[in-house]
Amino acid sequence: MVEPTNRAAHRSSAVDDPWSVPVFPRLHQERAKVVVKADLLPAVSVLSTAGLLGIPLGWLWSVLAPAQRMRVISLTDKPVPLELESWHRFDDLAIYGFLSLGLGLVVGLAAWFLRERRGPVVLLAATGGSALAGWLGTQMGSWFVTMKYEITAPPALGAVIEKAPQLESSWILLAAPLMTALVYALMTAWNGRDDLGRRLG
DSSP states (O other): OOOOOOGGGGSOHHHHOGGGSOSSOOOOOOOOOOOOGGGHHHHHHHHHHHHHTHHHHHHHHHHHSOOEEEEOOOSSSOOEEOTTGGGHHHHHHHHHHHHHHHHHHHHHHHHHTOGGGOSHHHHHHHHHHHHHHHHHHHHHHHHHHHHHTOOOSOOOTTOEEEEOOOOOOGGGGGHHHHHHHHHHHHHHHHHOOTTTTGGGO
8 A cells, every 4th residue: 555645745845834935025125315416506505595584584573572661760870671671581582482483394394395305415404594594583683673773862861761672592593493403304204205205206
């Protein structure tokens, strides 16, 4: 009597082990690379355009920021602020901070919508442009408020004058670039593509 052939002995080891057979076929896909040279010129445009936004930023701050009302008590000493008027020092800083955050949000979204140029080069340009706009806004804003609250004649004793708004902390310059970087990073995480969707542009 001929014994039946053991078919299992002739199976391939790959078939014997069910875990060695891939369930899904592997698709060869080339990973996206960082583009630097082609993005340099658009990055310069993004940086300069974002930096110029500091002019309307400074003007808008000069319109919204409140001045301090002060009373002249002596012709030799400095004027003294009226009651609660010194709080406007914080108001001036807070208003510029909120405006800078709004500018950073706009710059970050605008840079992200440049689909064909998405990447670290444009991100650095947008962040640098926001920082430049924040600095330019402080310079132009100071010039605008100086012109607006300029005192043309010496005030009389006991008169109430308005002191021009001012920014007393340079840390406020970090608001716009930090917001730009945060918005761009959130959009990058939400996108989830290796090339950030550049090939779809």
